[in-house]
Amino acid sequence: MNKKSAIYVRVSTSHQIDKDSLPLQRKDLINYSKLILGIDNYVVFEDAGYSGKNTDRPAFKDMFNRIKEGEFSHLLVWKIDRISRNLLDFCSMYDELKKYNCTFISKNEQFDTSSAMGEAMLKIILVFAELERKLTGERVAATMLDRATKGLWNGAPIPLGYKWDKIIKFPVIDDEERLTVELIYNKYIETESTSAVVKYLNQHNIRTKRDGNWSTKTVGDILRNPFYKGTYRYNFRESARGKKKKENEWIVLDNNHDPIIALDLWTKCNNILDENAKKNSARFRAKSKTHIFAGLLECGECHKSFYSKSDKTSLDGYTPSIYTCSSRYNHLGCNQKTISDTIIGNFTLNFISNMIKLSKTYKKLSPEDIEKNLLSGSSFNDVKGIIEIDDIFNSFYNTSSKIFKPNKQETKPANIDLNKLDADLKKQHRALERLENLYLYDEKEMSEKDYILKKNIINTKIKEIDAKIKSSATISTSTYNINFFLNTATLELSKEIIEGNINMKSLIQRVGRDIIKEFVNSLITKITVRDRKVISIQFTNGLISTFIYEV
Known part of the structure; x- marks a missing residue:
């Protein structure tokens, strides 16, 4: 393999960046690669403003992925702690370097791992680097505790109602x-x-x-x-x-x-x-009224969740649940109206029922015929089509002409993965919102460079998760597994679902809210509603059906 150096430089703070620490490291290491190692072919990787306590750094990750592809023969750093101050992280990374025949060299400590002595020195130095970091952390914590016992401020955000006084420093x-x-x-x-x-x-x-x-x-x-x-x-x-x-x-x-x-x-x-x-x-909530679609609804206008409560009881004793966009409820600008579980239930459960009826059809159908069958019934009078109908058609005839081919083993992992990805995506969006608030409003100013770097990292993670969600939402034959829709239903509810023409109010009175809620939650992760209409349904097995309405 031709020799090629990966040069890695890092500083922890914007202060160090301003003092030209990065250019100094870069120049020093490029000269070392050329003059000492005789390697003119190199790539410089820079992480500005990132701590060495772990390896969660964008340039480091990019570099290491390219090392795994066999691109580099040498990894060159200014000091060992530029890579990591964490012993476990470094040992794991070093094992990977050896696997890909990449020599590690620390310029300042003057050793390289192509020799046994160099490798031993590397591990000894890293142990003391981590010890120093932990001792420093303990000293800082002890100092801050001592300050707090004296009533001195330790730098948290100033609470509402107070302002910072530079003279008394409190x-x-x-x-x-x-x-x-x-x-x-x-x-x-x-x-x-x-x-x-x-x-x-x-x-x-x-x-x-x-x-x-x-x-x-x-x-x-x-x-x-x-x-x-x-x-x-x-x-x-x-x-x-x-x-x-x-x-x-x-x-x-x-x-x-x-x-x-x-x-x-x-x-x-x-x-x-x-x-x-x-x-x-x-314990108190268990005795309260069950709202079947609580926790599943998302506003198609502002993408916020919905609050649920009981509506007025009608003369026949039926008390519907109604759902209100949390953004509208808190007067944050959303104008979406409330929607009842009768509207949502009639639409959602009849759609599931139509899927099951379609499973009994063994002749090959066109996409138009499949769409027509899925949207049959009065609940879908104003629905013009389903956006994912081509995916649905392809899934039906991908490996077999037999619709709803049972495959329990394939459904389960898809369920777990999609839920986790959904949670990760929400977590990253919350992190992005917190970062923006920190940059715009926090008393302790964040530099624009730090803000951009951290924002780019979060946006990259969001894109990666989005890509995984789209990938896992690719519908396979097992997506339309009839067992998936009926496994968790009781016998009485199964009969109602199979027969179709479901009236939500009658179904609740015959079967009960708790049974329907358990069934719905086992199948569905999210229902998006707008203008008192169901816009899309996301199932736990990866299926997403988005509906097109007549204008």
């Missing part, structure tokens, strides 16, 4: 913002509901500290925060949004600073929160 009351905090506490005492407080704040265009809309989470955080009663609490969680630590590890200083909320008002609000939390426990 938050002081902001006379304008304090009015919002006082309003939140007083409104909560009046309504005993975080949702009611959120609705009031958003209706009156009162913004959060970061100029955003309110949610029950942000209101709840303010009501729970002891900082507003003058108590400074530190070392409460493992990370900003991590698990709570044991109470004996907390640092709590009462009467540490000027409060916005009186102690008795803060205590009353938190007692109400505690009582409401008990009512909302799983």
